[in-house]
Amino acid sequence: MTMAQVFSTLVGEVAGLQVRAWDGSRSGEPGGRILHLHDRRALDHLLTTTSSELGLARAYLSGALSIEGMDEANPYPELVLLRDHVRPTAPRPSDLPRLATAVGALRPRPAPLPAEETPTRARRLATGLRHGRRRDATAIAHHYDVSNRFYELLLGPSMTYTCAAYPHEGATLEEAQAHKHDLVCRKLGLRPGMRLLDVGCGWGGMVRHAVEHYGVTALGVTLSRQQALWGQRMIERAGLTGRAEIRHCDYRDVTERGFDAISSIGLTEHIGVRAYPAYFAFLRDRLRDEGRLLNHCITWADNRHRPMSRRAFVERYVFPDGELAGSGRIVTEIEDAGLEVRHQENLREHYARTCGEWGANLTEHWAECVAEAGIGRARVWGLYLAGSRLNFERRGMGLHQVLAVRTSAHGVSGMGLRRVSL
Known part of the structure; x- marks a missing residue:
């Protein structure tokens, strides 16, 4: 299983989008708008974050993920696309070994967080109790x-x-x-x-x-x-x-x-x-x-x-x-x-x-x-x-x-x- 296929398996296929990964692999709709995975941090964020929303945001903000033609100041059309046209695709049992092999080869590790992210709530305790x-x-x-x-x-x-x-x-x-x-x-x-x-x-x-x-x-x-x-x-x-x-x-x-x-x-x-x-x-x-x-x-x-x-x-x-x-x-x-x-x-x-x-x-x-x-x-x-x-x-x-x-x-x-x- 390629890196592009791993991404599509984790996030789901998106109608109208083609995924292109840094290893040259592709998945999704041929001819669709291109979602680029520029480097391994895109998958590192997804695989080491319990929320796919947060993982995608981290990947985008860190520059590891982009969508061709997207206005960074106003990504509203892309959010509508992701909200309305994601097709969740749970891997078939027969694909699980291939997915595990691909993820194992990647050896995902926590990527550096974007500088704009605040600490976790537990770490914010250092500044006092919540709403103190x-x-x-x-x-x-x-x-x-x-x-x-x-x-x-x-x-x-x-x-x-x-x-x-x-x-x-x-x-x-x-x-x-x-x-x-x-x-x-x-x-x-x-x-x-x-x-x-x-x-x-x-x-x-x-x-x-x-x-x-x-x-x-x-x-x-x-x-x-x-x-x-x-x-x-x-x-x-x-x-x-x-x-x-x-x-x-x-x-x-x-x-x-x-x-x-x-x-x-x-x-x-x-x-x-x-x-x-x-x-x-x-x-x-x-x-x-x-x-x-x-x-x-x-x-x-x-x-x-x-x-x-x-x-x-x-x-x-x-x-x-x-x-x-x-x-x-x-x-x-x-x-x-x-x-x-x-x-x-x-x-x-x-x-x-x-x-x-x-x-x-x-x-x-x-x-x-x-x-x-x-x-x-x-x-x-x-x-x-x-x-x-x-x-x-x-x-x-x-x-x-x-x-x-x-x-x-x-x-x-x-x-x-x-x-x-x-």
């Missing part, structure tokens, strides 16, 4: 402190790294991000003179929008030092000093209370499902009576809790220690914390489109992104955005906004009989 302050700070730095310039190229002028909300089919990404911030402001019922807390504020887009367009004073907090520096500089440039602040700190270090509204946009994914009760109780305690909370986060399509697999590409390369839950779990935890849920909606299709727009930005600025963050990091982002787009399209994940209110001791919500205006 020190380890959370390390995880956030891994993802967000890449380079502010890299994110400017990727995200566009809004510097908003959360799901946009497209007001109409022809809306641009920038229009959709502004509309998302406005949607949150309207759901929160912001008015001049109110105080807003934005936890996990990123580069401060929500803070600036709320202050500039709704006349509130706002505090944003982030664990990323690079985000805080960039965001505070933009506040000063916009002349919002004294009305807006971006603070580099853990949200648990916020001592102020009595906020009229709190926005949590894209933070829940980082705090851990077991921490939900403490998290939502903390936010409840920062609200005044009749104050509102808007929680915006990625969700699973169901409520059967499962931690992010330690063998998953996203866990190892993108969001170490990241965790998701279903929208039902989010609603339950918010209600169990003593808040009253008033509205929720799923922006799943909007996030699929947002990821596609970010992928287009990466393609347009590929050379500069590579120069800024390195080829490995740029490839990680290409895979991540394409995979995320596909998962949102196919309903593997959703994006839920849940609006809740802290009622008074007598049950007064301050929302009256009106339904939430969208």
